[in-house]
Amino acid sequence: MPRLILLNGAPGSGKSTLAGTFVDKHPLSLALDIDTVRGMLGGWLEQPTESGLAARELALVMADVHLRTGRDVIVPQFLGRLDFVLQLEELAAGAGVPFVEIALVSDVDDAVTRFARRTHAPQTQEHRDAAALQERSGGTDELRTMYARLLAVIEARPATRTVVTVDGEIASTYRCLLSAINA
Template structure:
């Protein structure tokens, strides 16, 4: 039976890598990266908030379509507010599909260090885009603020399956993610 997995975590916590591994093991599973969808929108960086909203709306319909065809969907996305998670859960319920919410957990210092390290050597367009978004922010510590919002959100979501991330050990983290999906 198909399932919808939402993989939340601080920036640079391994969400995209874990999502790629998830789909590599499942024929026709969809890795629905909202940042990639957003990057498909013309001149999105000029209106990043509106672009993010549009990308999430498109992603919800993509998820619905793929779930209705019987395919698994994983959505690797940082969110610091519950709206998008609740919308994904609604799509799963409306399509009769199991919804799994996973929260990648690492301490603040490790999360900030991971983002800084990735920013020094971005390997994907999504990494470059994340740097651009933080540079647009007026906040003194935009990544720290994102981390803090994430932790507050996770504290309010008792059903989210929490997975401790060990930086540099994606294999162990993936085993934990797979176990969380199976339970």
């Protein structure tokens, strides 16, 4: 049975890397990175809120189609509010598939350090986009606020399974992610 998997975590926590590893090992599953979808919208940086909402709407439709064809969808996305979490949960229920919530957590200082390192040497367009967006919204202080919001979402969603991330430990973190998904 297909699953809708939310992989929530702070920027730089490894969400995209882990989602990419998951789809590499699960043929025809979909890593539905909303930041990638947002980046496909013209002028998104001039209207970050509107483009983010539009990308989420598009992602919901894409996920629904993919789930109904019997394939897993993993959504690597920082969510510091419950609205999109609830939309994903509703989508899973409508498609008759399990909704698995995973949160990647670490020490807040570690999360800030990872994001800063990634910002200075971005490897993908999504990393460059995230850096540009973060620069506009407050830098390191905003990252700490985002992390606190992530923890509040985890607390509000008792079914959320947490995976502790360790910088540079992708293989072991991926094994922990698989255990959490299959728990």
